[in-house]
Amino acid sequence: MIDPMFALTILLMAIVTYLTRIGGYLFLRSRTVNERTKALMECAPGCVLITVIAPDFVTGRPADLIALAITILVATRLPVLPTVLIAIASAAILRNILV
Incomplete structure (x- = not known):
């Protein structure tokens, strides 16, 4: 059985990841975005995930x-x-x- 706190954590991480992905596009949809900014926006969800799981590896x-x-x-x-x-x-x- 999955601990309810783990399930909640996974759900919240999914929501935050989705919001970082869609938020950038919503805020910047009317602007011209350079390649560097695009690369940063594509890395954001992975960075959020790494900050959550990295402490387990130490x-x-x-x-x-x-x-x-x-x-x-x-x-x-x-x-x-x-x-x-x-x-x-x-x-x-x-x-x-x-x-």
Whole structure:
């Protein structure tokens, strides 16, 4: 069973990610945007996610550190969505194996 606080956290992260994505377009829709600004807007949701999960990787738990290594390796070879899915799966599997 998923802890209600975890479910709420995931829901709120999804909402914040969506708002950062759509907010930029709503506020800037009538302006001409240069390439640098576009790149910044595309990175914002990932930055929000990283700030939430990064503290878990300094705990020193072997499962999390191995999952981080797997994620970095996959991120250099695959697009974002498969990377996120593999990262979640590897962390879940490793946490169950390396309790």
